[in-house]
Amino acid sequence: MSDDPPSDDRLKDLGKRIAEAQGQQPGHKPPPPASGLGAALRMSTELVAAVVVGLVLGFGIDWLFGTRPFGLLVGLGLGIAAGFFNVFRLAAQMSKKGRG
């Protein structure tokens, strides 16, 4: 095709204008921030879910290898730790989102 400078300039200009228009588009608002209650619910489910998984795993190991009650105890401890990990990670993610 012809590569005469004026049309090339206009093309670039069009690209810039499109980019500007896209930047101004009001449709791309950030989603509604989760309410305090929502955040609390999210965190508590994360915590409880990990504890439940730890308990079930520990209980399963006991049932398989006959190590009752140690599997359950270790599983519970690890589950609680994993729950705190989950909550900590979520909190870090939330506070990062809040700042940015």
Add this chain to the structure above:
Amino acid sequence: MAAGHSPMEQFEVKPVLQQEPLFQLWGQDIFLTNSALWMIIVVLAATALLTLPVRMAGIIPGRAQSVAELLYEFVAKIVTDMAGDAGMRYFPLIFTLFCFVLFSNLLGMLPYSFTVTSHIIVTFALAMVVFVFTTLLGLWHNGLGFFKIFLPSGVPWWLWWLIIPIEIISYLSRPISLSVRLFANMLAGHTMLKVFAGFVVTFISAGGAFSALSIFPLLGAVAVTALEFLIAFLQAYVFTVLTCIYINDALHAGEH
């Protein structure tokens, strides 16, 4: 309670349209339950809203087309924000999940309808789809390097024995927290709505000065209804965001 209606009655699964089983599968009677019926309605409604306007698409979109396009753009934005352009490949799955959850939640707000997402088995099945899919995707994408997801970078080797089981439990807890969150929100919200509405009836039937007090639970029920619409949308959004985060983790598991 007043009329013998429990606030939990709305969650009862029972056969609809006909009381006889449709067919038998492995000796088990299969019924068309209200849950199954509303799942079918959800799928039909979502499909109708998203395909019909597009078929008649114009340059200047009508109302239905605007809604369909808005939904598409909303989810596409989430996917690219959370999982990058590589995540867009899995857009069909994410969008299907989003629409199913959103339409289930919203159609569940209709009086006399049934909220399929208020049952743990439904949300757990959805969460397991996400869990199995992201796990297979991670294995397929990273090979054995996927297992690095259980070992965050910067952990000294003498802590591995503790961190790895914790990370595995944390990973396995994902489908549970994902499903329980959606289920608990829908269950709690709908129960609360019924309880408030029940108070109105109780106060009115108590008669005298108590009848005047019934305005307060009525206002409460109105407020809870509005809140429920917000939650219906928010929970679909949260479900989608987490799916995208998990897909992103699966795609980049080897790069820790």
